[in-house]
Amino acid sequence: xxxxxxxxxxxxxxxxxxxxxxxxxxxxxxxxxxxxxxxxxxxxxxxxxxxxxxxxxxxxxxxxxxxxxxxxxxxxxxxxxxxxxxxxxxxxxxxxxxxxxxxxxxxxxxxxxxxxxxxxxxxxxxxxxxxxxxxxxxxxxxxxxxxxxxxxxxxxxxxxxxxxxxxx
Amino acid sequence: xxxxxxxxxxxxxxxxxxxxxxxxxxxxxxxxxxxxxxxxxxxxxxxxxxxxxxxxxxxxxxxxxxxxxxxxxxxxxxxxxxxxxxxxxxxxxxxxxxxxxxxxxxxxxxxxxxxxxxxxxxxxxxxxxxxxxxxxxxxxxxxxxxxxxxxxxxxxxxxxxxxxxxxx
Numbered sequence: 370x371x372x373x374x375x376x377x378x379x380x381x382x383x384x385x386x387x388x389x390x391x392x393x394x395x396x397x398x399x400x401x402x403x404x405x406x407x408x409x410x411x412x413x414x415x416x417x418x419x420x421x422x423x424x425x426x427x428x429x430x431x432x433x434x435x436x437x438x439x440x441x442x443x444x445x446x447x448x449x450x451x452x453x454x455x456x457x458x459x460x461x462x463x464x465x466x467x468x469x470x471x472x473x474x475x476x477x478x479x480x481x482x483x484x485x486x487x488x489x490x491x492x493x494x495x496x497x498x499x500x501x502x503x504x505x506x507x508x509x510x511x512x513x514x515x516x517x518x519x520x521x522x523x524x525x526x527x528x529x530x531x532x533x534x535x536x537x
Numbered sequence: 538x539x540x541x542x543x544x545x546x547x548x549x550x551x552x553x554x555x556x557x558x559x560x561x562x563x564x565x566x567x568x569x570x571x572x573x574x575x576x577x578x579x580x581x582x583x584x585x586x587x588x589x590x591x592x593x594x595x596x597x598x599x600x601x602x603x604x605x606x607x608x609x610x611x612x613x614x615x616x617x618x619x620x621x622x623x624x625x626x627x628x629x630x631x632x633x634x635x636x637x638x639x640x641x642x643x644x645x646x647x648x649x650x651x652x653x654x655x656x657x658x659x660x661x662x663x664x665x666x667x668x669x670x671x672x673x674x675x676x677x678x679x680x681x682x683x684x685x686x687x688x689x690x691x692x693x694x695x696x697x698x699x700x701x702x703x704x705x
Contacts, residue, residue, distance in 0.1 A: 443611055450662045480665045494618045497648045501669035 371398045371435035371537045374461075376454060378404050378475070382442030383457055384411030384523050385471050386420065389438055392530045398537060403429045405451055414442045427453040429458045436537060441472020441492060441522065449480040459483055462517065467536040470519045471529055475499055490515040512535050539566045539603035539705045542627065542629075544622060544645070545588055546572050550610030551581030552691050553639050554588065557606055560698045566705060571597045573619055582610045595619055595621040599628045604705060609640020609660060617648040627651050630685065635704040638687045643667055656682040658689050 373393055377386060377531035382400035390400055404411055411420050426448075439445065439458070448454040459481035461468055470478060474493040476498065478484045485503035490512040499506045510525040511518065511532045518536055545554060558568055559561040567598065570577055572590035579588050594616075607626070611701035616622040627649035629636055638646060643659040644666065646652045651685055653671035667674045675695060676695040679700045686704055 443614075446611075446662045449665075458610075459666075476666075477660075479669070482665070494614045494644075494648075497650070498644075498666045498669065501666065501671075502671075503645070532628075 373398050373400050373436045374434040375402050375438045378444045380414040380443035380449045385414040385440040388526045389530050390423040393462045401458050410444040426457050429457050431464050436467045437461045438469045439474035445473045445476040448479045455481045465516050467516045472522045487517055488512050489519045491500045492522050541604045542570050542602040543570050543606045546612045547579045547607045547614045548582040548611035551584040551586040553608040555662040556694045556696050594625050597625050599632050605629045605636040606637045607642035609642050613641045617645045622692045623649045633684050635684045637701045655685055656680050657687045660690050672686050
């Protein structure tokens, strides 16, 4: 049973939150939704799935969680302009605890400057950004490099969830 | 009187299209809307402004236009996965004709690999991507480097439009 932080804000790709979240909960794990403002409700970009933020990322401490899920969509584009979200992502990667990053999630890791020399995948629009950040982009459904587990998008969810569960 | 191509698809930042477009038209210029599919109507992400695509980018030739406007929002994220949109942007930059790039527009130029060594600005979320692409990021309302005219976002529109009009 793990405590999983979900770093999320508006315009996330709905299924990239709901599918892993449901799988994690079914296995008895706990989810903590971390965003820009505690108590705020954020919405998915496609189906309007609503998520209530449990804790502001400004207050969030990596030591309290066992793993981090970063759903994609346009949520990472909004999170990466927040210095606390960048700090939290950076500390998580450096902690060695597992990070589950899908779709546009590597954008946040690029701003956190933690993927240089790492193997990673992500949404096709950000391939050049991933390469320019000094990471090795792999066009596969799931890439596992140490504590960094990544997938390209919704089509990869089964493999992403299977790999993530193995790291809990 | 110039022929201005507008490279645009869904989820563009409405005012980053409407304000420059109106200013260009008022001065007697012509606009040609280029997107992924001719005849399709694309929508802005905030106010739902509708734009009908005149020409598929697959068919678009740089020689037919005098300048290129790339509005921001999430339109550039969708355009940069299309090889024809990337090719068109690349050829435009290399042609020496003016490019007006605002907000997230540099994302397309990063995928086109045409900003290395150039001075440019853009939306705050993509600062690290711009730097990693080998460009010199400047945090100013408008940056003019040869044929590359760029601004950070909606707050910079008056300066962006003023500079763009000077390059027509």
